[in-house]
Amino acid sequence: MRLPCSRFVTELRFVVSPARVLFSGVALMLSATSAFAANETITWGFGPTPSSVSISVGQTVTWDGDLVFHPVRVTDATFTTLGTVVSSGGISYTRSFPTPGVYYFMCALHGASMPTTVNVCSPGPYAVLDVDGNGQVDATTDGVLTMRYLLGLRGSALTAGALGACASRDASAIETYLSTRVVP
Numbered sequence: 517m518r519l520p521c522s523r524f525v526t527e528l529r530f531v532v533s534p535a536r537v538l539f540s541g542v543a544l545m546l547s548a549t550s551a552f553a554a555n556e557t558i559t560w561g562f563g564p565t566p567s568s569v570s571i572s573v574g575q576t577v578t579w580d581g582d583l584v585f586h587p588v589r590v591t592d593a594t595f596t597t598l599g600t601v602v603s604s605g606g607i608s609y610t611r612s613f614p615t616p617g618v619y620y621f622m623c624a625l626h627g628a629s630m631p632t633t634v635n636v637c638s639p640g641p642y643a644v645l646d647v648d649g650n651g652q653v654d655a656t657t658d659g660v661l662t663m664r665y666l667l668g669l670r671g672s673a674l675t676a677g678a679l680g681a682c683a684s685r686d687a688s689a690i691e692t693y694l695s696t697r698v699v700p
């Protein structure tokens with residue numbers, strides 16, 4: 517689910533020529549769509565659905581299922597660390613995430629067969645250089661996407677391995693986004 521928002525931004529418009537890349541500042545009013553989901557609920561059981569969610573800072577994730585038979589435990593990216601068991605029975609456990617990052621949970625009894633990954637994203641300042649729309653500007657994602665687009669790559673060849681966590685644009689959306697900002 518996306519959260520609509522509007523804000524004033526200063527856009528750096530790309531002007532690309534074979535010999536050089538020029539940046540010029542253009543102030544404009546831009547309607548943008550947030551990259552991040554609202555509160556999320558996971559259907560908690562064997563094969564949790566979904567097993568990976570993305571939320572904004574301060575939003576919540578609810579594990580909805582039998583928490584006596586499937587207690588929720590903190591773990592790590594390999595789902596091997598036996599961290600704290602955070603649920604206390606019942607049929608629903610809700611946790612708020614005030615800090616950006618990636619968090620991992622699993623069933624305390626069934627381990628990695630019941631994983632949960634929570635991506636907690638910070639909206640940050642909107643920037644036109646945020647090509648994948650995840651609220652951050654990174655060389656290995658946004659930079660690579662721009663470079664590949666300028667080299668003529670499209671579709672999965674454009675985005676393979678180059679989308680940041682919480683990316684809100686797929687290949688088609690990125691092509692559209694860059695087509696309006698890159699002057700060949």
Ligand SMILES: [Ca+2]
Binds near residue numbers: 646647648652653
């Ligand atoms: Ca980005």
